[in-house]
Amino acid sequence: MLKRTARIDEHSAAPATLTARGVDSRVRGPVNTPVQRASTILYDDVIEYENRHKGFYDRVIYGLYGTENSFALAADVAALEGGGQAVITASGTAAIALSLTSCLRAGDHILVADCVYGSTRRFCDEMLRRFGVEVEYFDPLMGTRLESRFRPNTKALFLESPGSHTFEMSDVPALAALARKHGALTLMDNTWATPLLFRPLDAGVDISIQSASKYFSGHSDVMLGTVTVRTAELYERVKDTVGRFGDHASPDDCYLVHRGLRTLDVRLRRHEANALKLIEWLQTRPEVMRVLAPVVPTDPGHAIWKRDYSGMCGLFGVLLQPQYEAVRRTLFSDLRVFRIGSSWGGFESLMVPAAPAPVRHHRPAPNDGFLIRIHAGLEDVSDMIADLAAALDRARRELG
Numbered sequence: 306m307l308k309r310t311a312r313i314d315e316h317s318a319a320p321a322t323l324t325a326r327g328v329d330s331r332v333r334g335p336v337n338t339p340v341q342r343a344s345t346i347l348y349d350d351v352i353e354y355e356n357r358h359k360g361f362y363d364r365v366i367y368g369l370y371g372t373e374n375s376f377a378l379a380a381d382v383a384a385l386e387g388g389g390q391a392v393i394t395a396s397g398t399a400a401i402a403l404s405l406t407s408c409l410r411a412g413d414h415i416l417v418a419d420c421v422y423g424s425t426r427r428f429c430d431e432m433l434r435r436f437g438v439e440v441e442y443f444d445p446l447m448g449t450r451l452e453s454r455f456r457p458n459t460k461a462l463f464l465e466s467p468g469s470h471t472f473e474m475s476d477v478p479a480l481a482a483l484a485r486k487h488g489a490l491t492l493m494d495n496t497w498a499t500p501l502l503f504r505p506l507d508a509g510v511d512i513s514i515q516s517a518s519k520y521f522s523g524h525s526d527v528m529l530g531t532v533t534v535r536t537a538e539l540y541e542r543v544k545d546t547v548g549r550f551g552d553h554a555s556p557d558d559c560y561l562v563h564r565g566l567r568t569l570d571v572r573l574r575r576h577e578a579n580a581l582k583l584i585e586w587l588q589t590r591p592e593v594m595r596v597l598a599p600v601v602p603t604d605p606g607h608a609i610w611k612r613d614y615s616g617m618c619g620l621f622g623v624l625l626q627p628q629y630e631a632v633r634r635t636l637f638s639d640l641r642v643f644r645i646g647s648s649w650g651g652f653e654s655l656m657v658p659a660a661p662a663p664v665r666h667h668r669p670a671p672n673d674g675f676l677i678r679i680h681a682g683l684e685d686v687s688d689m690i691a692d693l694a695a696a697l698d699r700a701r702r703e704l705g
């Protein structure tokens with residue numbers, strides 16, 4: 306019933322040819338860029354020293370402004386994103402905050418999808434507003450009717466598709482074209498898909514953002530973010546902002562995320578296969594009202610997903626019958642494979658009650674049932690199904 310519409314490898318010409326900058330496969334030496342920890346960089350020529358800032362973020366001039374590890378990772382991230390230039394930040398949250406700060410000034414207006422990640426919303430509400438930016442949220446399902454919301458001072462459009470917790474799909478190419486027509490930049494948080502399943506820059510987005518703490522790292526133990534921009538002018542703006550805020554991507558963490566990237570493609574295929582089997586099984590269970598995932602043919606976002614995305618990751622929502630909220634302690638106890646935890650993208654399966662920002666204005670999360678979020682990990686899917694079956698049975702018995 307749930308069929309993949311395209312294979313991931315149809316979309317991923319770049320990853321097969323990844324080579325780290327600075328590592329020439331024909332020379333003797335380690336495969337991966339060795340960890341280079343640095344603050345001070347020494348020079349043997351005083352003129353070269355005086356000119357060091359000409360290489361700001363392009364070569365190693367001071368630990369804060371990048372090491373061989375952050376540059377090697379940035380080069381491969383840009384290759385995965387299909388072009389442009391990347392800057393590595395300390396976290397996904399920093400990537401979002403610094404991207405927004407790079408694009409906006411007092412008096413500007415920004416349109417933000419109502420379904421964005423909670424910290425994105427808090428940054429807009431608490432920081433951008435404090436610095437005089439007008440923030441307006443819009444219904445992610447309003448499509449190109451969004452055009453009426455653009456104003457002369459609209460300088461940015463922020464998208465996240467599918468939406469956090471609620472998985473609404475946006476028509477990214479159409480919305481990015483609208484923004485361009487009105488002289489605004491489009492930023493997109495693409496953490497769910499990664500550039501292997503959807504490439505924002507190809508769809509007209511100007512700034513593509515990843516929380517590298519999720520699938521890029523893949524092992525639930527690193528914080529890092531990436532910002533990939535379309536033009537040299539944006540690259541200058543973003544790296545200046547990142548530098549001015551003193552945001553630092555640790556070389557050890559860059560090394561780990563770079564290592565994670567090597568297996569991103571094979572991991573994503575397994576996450577997807579497991580998620581598809583879980584979704585199919587969940588749809589047969591009487592406790593389940595609806596699965597929130599664009600892969601489901603009856604999902605409102607299915608047509609867009611099928612047109613634009615080459616697959617799904619392991620993350621989706623499940624709307625249970627409302628009475629299961631009262632027995633959630635039982636539902637979530639004695640789990641053997643699934644764990645309770647929020648930051649997904651690692652090898653382990655996770656299950657949590659969904660927590661979309663309660664302040665959504667336009668499209669609140671479904672409230673006719675009990676919404677949970679599942680991350681399908683890399684375990685054996687029959688073990689995962691057995692674990693969920695036991696949990697649902699326990700909860701149903703408690704309800705009597």
Ligand SMILES: *Cc1c(COP(=O)(O)O)cnc(C)c1O
Pocket residue numbers: 396397398399422424469494496497516517518519528529530648
């Ligand atoms: C986790 C996440 C972030 C924040 O990333 P951190 O690396 O945790 O700071 C941003 N957007 C989305 C969609 C995320 O899932």
